[in-house]
Amino acid sequence: MAKLAIFFALTLSFLPFLSHSFSPDTPTDRRILVLLDDFSLKSSHSIFFTSLKSRGFDLEFKLADDPKLALQRYGQYLYDGLVLFAPSVERFGGALDVAAVLDFVDSGHDLIVAADTTASDLIKSVATECGVDFDEEPSAMVIDHQNYAVSDVDGDHTLIAADELINSDVILGKTKIEAPVLFKGIAHSLNAANTLALKVLSASPSAYSAHPTAKLSSPPSLTGSAISLVSVVQARNNARIMISGSLDLFSNRYMKSSVQKAGSPSKYEKSGNEQFVTELSKWLFHERGHLKAGNLRHVKVGETNEPAMYRIKDDLEFYVDIYEWSGNSWEPYVADDVQVQFYMMSPYVLKTLSTDKKGLYHTSFKVPDVYGVFQFKVEYQKLGYTSLSLSKQIPVRPFRHNEYERFITTAFPYYGASFTTMAGFFIFSVVYLYNK
Amino acid sequence: MASPESAVNGPTMTAGAASKSLRNAFGGVIAFIILVLIGVLAFSIRLFSVIKYESVIHEFDPYFNYRVTQFLSKNGIYDFWNWFDDRTWYPLGRVIGGTVYPGLTLTAGTIWKVVNSLNIPLSVETVCVFTAPIFSAFASWAAYLLTKEVKGPGAGLTAAALLAMVPSYISRSVAGSYDNEAVAIFALVFTFYLYIKTLNTGSLFYATLNALAYFYMVCSWGGYTFIINLIPMHVLLCIVTGRYSSRLYIAYAPLVVLGTLLASLVPVVGFNAVLTSEHFASFLVFIIIHVVALAYYIKGILSPKMFKVAVTLVVSAGLAVCCAVIAILIAVVASSPTKGWSGRSLTLLDPTYASKYIPIIASVSEHQPPTWPSYFMDINVLAFLVPAGIIACFMPLTDSSSFVILYIVTSVYFSGVMVRLMLVLAPAACILSGIALSEAFNVLTRSIKFQLPGIAGNPSIAVRMWCIMSTSKENGSSTVVAPNDIPKTEEAAKEKPAKKNRKKEKENVEKKPTPSKTEKRLLVLPLEASVIAVLLLVLLGAFYVVHCVWAAAEAYSAPSIVLTSHSNDGGLHVFDDFREAYSWLSHNTDVDDKVASWWDYGYQTTAMANRTVLVDNNTWNNTHIATVGTAMSSPEKQAWEIFHSLDVKYVLVVFGGVVGYPSDDINKFLWMVRIGGGVFPHIKEPDYLRDGQYRIDAQATPTMLNCLMYKLSYFRFVETDGKGFDRVRRTEIGKKHFKLTHFEEVFTTHHWMVRIYKLKPQRNRIRGKTKKSKSSRSVSSKRDVRGKRNPWH
DSSP states (O other): HHHHHHHHHHHHHHHHHHOOOOOOOOOOOOEEEEESSSSSHHHTTTTHHHHHHHHEEEEEEEEOTTOOOOOEEEEEOOOEEEEETTTTTSOSSOOOHHHHHHHHTTTEEEEEEEEEEOHHHHHHHHHHTTTTTESSTTOOOOESSSSOOOOOOOOOOOOOEEEEEEOOOHHHHHSSSSSSEEEEEOOOEEOTSSSEEEEEEEOTEEEEEOOOSOOOOOOOBBBBGEEEEEEEOTTTTTTTTEEEEEGGGHHHHHHHHHHBBOOSSOSSOOOOOHHHHHHHHHTTSSSSSSSEEEEEEEHHHHHHHHOOOOEEEEEEEEEEEEEEOOOSSSEEEEOOOEEEEEESSSSEEEEEEEEESSEEEEEEOOOOOOOOOEEEEEEEEEEOOOOOEEEEEEEEOOOOOTTTTTSSSGEEEEHHHHHHHHHHHHHHHHHHHOOO | OOOOOOOOOOOGGGOOHHHHHHHHHHHHHHHHHHHHHHHHHHHGGGHHHHSOSSSOOOOSSSHHHHHHHHHHHHHHHHHHHHHHOOSSSSOOEEEHHSSSOHHHHHHHHHHHHHHHHOOOOOHHHHHHHHHHHHHHHHHHHHHHHHHHHOOOOHHHHHHHHHHHHHHHHHHHHTTOOOHHHHHHHHHHHHHHHHHHHHHHHHHOHHHHHHHHHHHHHHOOTTTHHHHHHHHHHHHHHHTTOOOEEEEEEEEEEEEHHHHHHTTTTSSTHHHHHHGGGGGHHHHHHHHHHHHHHHHHHHHHHHHHHHHHHHHHHHHHHHHHHHHHHHHHHHHHHHEEEEETHHHHHHHHHHHHHHHHHHHHHHTSGGGGGOOHHHHHHHHHTTTHHHHHHHHHHHTTOHHHHHHHHHHEEEEEEEEHHHHHGGHHHHHHHHHHHHEEEEEEEHHHHHHHHHSSSSTTHHHHHHHHHHHHTHHHHHHHHHHHHHHGOOSHHHHHHHHHHHHHHHHHHHHHHHHHHHHHHHHEEEHOOOOHHHHHHHHHHHHHEEEEEEEHIIIIIIISSSSSSSSEEOTTSSSSEOOHHHHHHHHHHHHOOOOOOEOOOOOHHHHHIIIOOOEESSSSOOOOOOHHHHHHHHHSSSSSHHHHHHHHHHHHHEEEEEOOOOTOOOOHHHHHHHHHHHHHHHSSSSSSGGGGOOOTHHHHHHTTTTHHHHHHHHHHHHHTTTTHSSSOETTTTTOOOOOOOOOSEEEEEEOOOSSSSEEEEEEEEOOOOOSSSSSHHHHHHHHHHHHHHHHHTTEEE
């Protein structure tokens, strides 16, 4: 019995190592499930998959209607990431459906959705649930008569050379993507109020979404910069989602082809697709832009132990550690815009933290002259980074009865008055009682 | 405490010296035994709650007091004094030490300490449960002392017996009802006793004791303002009716000086003792009594002619000064919006004030005016005996009896304003009824004794007795001026009324033989009538006792956290839902989780579940309560925003619709709307009423059917009986099938009386707007709504 118990204990303690899953300690994904419409995509998009494999991901390819499809077994997720390269699938096979995909995201896993003109309602509804609205017009495509890619055949201007990228080193890497990104697919839009979704690749002002061959009978519903070509969503639990209106964006053909934007003299040997897709996937699978904060602590100036309660007007020092995941190790995060709030219904103190470049952030301030239950709050939301939201409750009490000033200078006349009255009364009593 | 002195009765005075002292000793022992028995009675009649239920703390406020006492016994008095409680009024916290009347807590804490140092291992809870019964025994002894000072020991014993079991007092002092009033009534009566004692004796010793008793009262209850207004009123009355004496001065001046100094030592009172209007009357009278004393002194040393000149001089100069001072005072007082009075005091002066301006005071049931039946329920036959007692106090009118009259008159008024102040009326009613009963018994037994063959020794006794009543008119004028020429020795002062009247009456009998003869004939009651009257009075008393025991056993013994009901076949059904819910909270939630509920349940949640609450029964911050009221009357999403901004994790509602428990949150809901609307005007009461009627059936307004309180109360309710019939409101509910989007039910007690919901976390994703466009748009515009509606931003 005891042996059995030890065995179980050992197994349990090794479980985190056995399962190379996404965990707070190593946020990079490991096991990725790729769902395809058919296996030919495996070769036609091999550059993308190879780059993932070379970075250490375990890819598992399955058909989207595989009847044995399952994301989790015995309550444990089998994968850390899901790539949906199956735009036309009407129903997933096995136990997978929209709700299961969303649960997968809501439990902190990442998702890539790529659609094209054949996008099914299923794929569109997954995108909608993530906050991205594909053009509902069937077989509508993004058309841009200004910024199309010059190609051999004079087409319908649906192959777009897009270069309006999001300005974020975290999402797209430090190296600037020079060449335009080739895109052919459907448009989607984001709700302006949606603070979680970002346009990574947006269309130019001259783009619109319509059927390429049919005549336009009414103005297109999606036009100009409102059209997003590739978007990312970072959910509140820091799960990351990429939604692309084009599956071809990831294809070997687009990655290798040369590109020249209409009306632009510069011709690039190679399109920006490969760099774009690789860098974006690094961000997506948490190789970059993942922050970790912890060890929130505070002490009264001159003391070493964390107090359970402060007094008003105490001086205190506040520390927090913030690290960034570099893909294989935690590195100190260096920034000058991390702030701490001393918060009770509204921030009473708002201080920018200074860092020692080793991950430790620090500041000191005086507790305001207000008592109540305060919180140290670190709310850090920066474009591309995972959001940090830490708080620690700390009550602030008023002065104790013996912490007030004993003698107040301005009150000396009153002290004098009371003592002279007492003395006077004493003398009066003596005189009155014994002077007869 | 109550050491009965030799019982001096009218007739015994005339008996021989030897038999007199023997009878006095005998009377003293009897009185002592009776007092002990009264104490036992007062204690044991309050134990019904322990016997019928269990030894628990009752209701709401006692739980807070219990928690404070626990803290005191654990951490000592200094930590208690400086206690900043971070588990209530989140996130504001509450400085308990500075906002609580510490008398009760210190008393129970001291008892606990003493008992434990004697190696009697009682728990704090036990001590708390039994504090109120012990102090009601003390209170009846104090009533004995007070009444004895006014009308002699017979009346004192009767009053003590009545007070020991008056239902109004029982309702606040059953075992487990560990509230301020439990000790405050004792302190009130005892302070009055010491005042009267000082007034009768003119002793500085008693005056000092009086100030100390007043200090204890200030420590115990906010009702101390009653004392500090009633005594000045009485002093003023005495001065106006020409009864000024040095005893009056000694009784009053030290009380004001020492009492105010001591009162300002209590943290919760502090500078209020000199700053608020409640205390102005005492200072004004303090000035007046000094002016009067000065006037009497000057009158004594000046010749009458000189005095007249001086008076005209002083009056003309004084009037000018007074006008100036009064003008300044009025300007100062009028500059404050409430005219310097606290809301509760204004409610007393203007009974409609609270309902107009302070819904939070008006919402408390014990702040409502009482109904007529509640007078009969709470003081029973005393209501009929009080007038007789008032008449008895006028024969003869002394300083002390005028005080009692003033006491009953003011307390009757106050009890008419607030049902809670019935408690102040109860001792006054007992004292006056005791006087009435004892006078009546005196008269009746004496006329029986007089007419019984064999015992009728000295007819003059009875005759004289009756003359007291008959000649009271003539006496009235003489007694008014009498006090001035009374010797200052203590004993003489004590026996003053009896002796003096007797002298006067003898004179009357001798000087006016013819008229008093006719009166004598009229006043001696016939034997039969006396016997019947005695029997009727005994019957009245018996009826009172029966009523009191019934009230103690049935009406006032329920602890209100455990409810019982009798089923048709006589079986007993116990509803222990409150403790079930609180223990669920304490076992299943994190220690620092915040629980939102209407403020009624705040004290219980902190004491029983040990969880942080937003608001509690100490209603010191109206805005915070209004925020919770607003959340409860808002639609689900806005409510979620408000609660989320206050870090609330759980919401607790009390719902009586399944078992028919009428004091649930739906019935209190209009007060939440009113209090919330008072601060956040977008909550409007008419939105929740259909044609001025509060209803929850299909006719209810959409605002009502969509507010959080309705949803949390009736969520899944239709599953209980299939059609959603609410047994409190006796109607089918309006909206039966609905889902909660921002809250999830986590616990519902056995009888559905307490339902606990958890706030769902913020959505992980924000949906797009395709399809279901309306609902998704409102979801995604969450932030805008917060900016507009949330009162905290």
